[in-house]
Amino acid sequence: MKLKYFLGLAAAALMTACTAEKPADENPVLTIEGGQIQGVLTDSTNVMVYKGIPYAAAPVGDLRWKRPQPVVAWEGVRQCDKWGNASLQSDHNPGEFYTEEFYFGGDPARSEDCLYLNVWAPAQTVGKTDAKLPVAFWVHGGAYMGGWGHEITMDGDAWATRGVILVTINYRLGMMGFLSHPLLAKEDVDGVSGNYGTWDQVAALKWVHKNIAQFGGDPDNITIFGQSAGAASIKNLVTSNESKKLVSKAIIQSIGGLGEVIPAPAQDVAENMGKEMMDAAGLTTLEAMRAATPEQLDVAFGAFMATGKVQGLPLVPHIDGRLLGKSFTEAATDNTIADVPYMLGSTLDDMMPTMGEGIDAFAALRETQTKNPVYAYRFDRRLPGEPNTAYHSSELWFMFKTLKNSRRPFTAADYELADRMMDYWTNFAKFGNPNGNNVDGEWKPDTKENPFTMHLDIK
16 A cells, blocks of 8 residues: 655665574464464573464455454464565665665565464463563554564564564554544444554554463553654554553653653544545545555545645544543543553653653652552663764664664664663563562663653663
8 A cells, every 4th residue: 555645754764684584493382362373482592472363354445444354263263474464565675764774675575464463482481371471562653654563773683682572563553453434433333433553553562461371471460652653553553452451561662751752633523524524535434445545545634634724743643532532641640540550761862852751750749649669761872884973763663672673883882882771671570669579670660859860872
């Protein structure tokens, strides 16, 4: 699908991190929702990866623009050795900064049939339901218009070798994930429409809670984290009553704290925009909307964007009174977000100082509400090569330790920084403290009386 108006505002990094793989000598068959599966052992470490596990039914045909439905069962043992489809989205154009930085390997297979997730787990704990390893649940960014869960910056080897199971997901994007329309609301049991991509994220999180023990994970110790639009998604997940009780910790990267970098419109605003878009394309019935090809919907979207009526991101999560009753900032102020430890940060050259101010404001607010800490960071490493900046998404190479996949001339000091950041992120997933179980470590909580931001740079 060619979304010519793909908005790179969030421009979250993407990846196809594939090391050579081979079947494991000991590869237990796991039983999960839908049937049985086997993974593959990564060649670089003693880690099992399970690619392309379906967590819901394919949202196609009559399920287009409906909440995710239970996964369709399969027969036999499913070999999870291939990535699942990414959501429909635009091609990346050669010569553009983020294409040259992250997408030089090409775009993945894309389809409406995209509700898949990936799991990396230590091989020795796979199938051991009493292992109780901490779990990290990653939501990719991409302005709610692009991205997938196996991008070039994202890989689970370094997480799993540190004893944390990593889950990455695909979810519906753009028109498929966030279109609202009065006719869709009319057929909905709650009388609302849109937010389908957010419902996908909730469904994936619930799937993890129900099934992760099969991989050796602890369903009661799930850290959710994301960057850019993925971090905005984390804000939604800790706000929604559908998901916040499943969260034990949260990491919010490059989307600030208090204040909405990606504002959420009201239901009527979102529905009116969707209706105008569909009416202009002659798609005035649900039957016509669901029969339209992705290319037709792309043309409808492009024509609407060409009117100039929308500034910023047009297809985003919105306040619907059902899944999302209020914004993150409103919920934080009301003290109704998940009461868990938080870690927030941004990069040096990314909308500072605005993001930093919002993070400090969030930390000061939480200090009056709870004993759970807030940890703040700023990624200060200006990457070697050109441009020499700590750009939006640049930290992803480090907190997944995927520097080898980059074209940048990274140094030994960069790898040392990646190891340090991997320790911080996985420690937070284990203990709710980036220092590990050392309460008095070097990374202090961010408080009003003693503000503290951990500056992440090479030594």
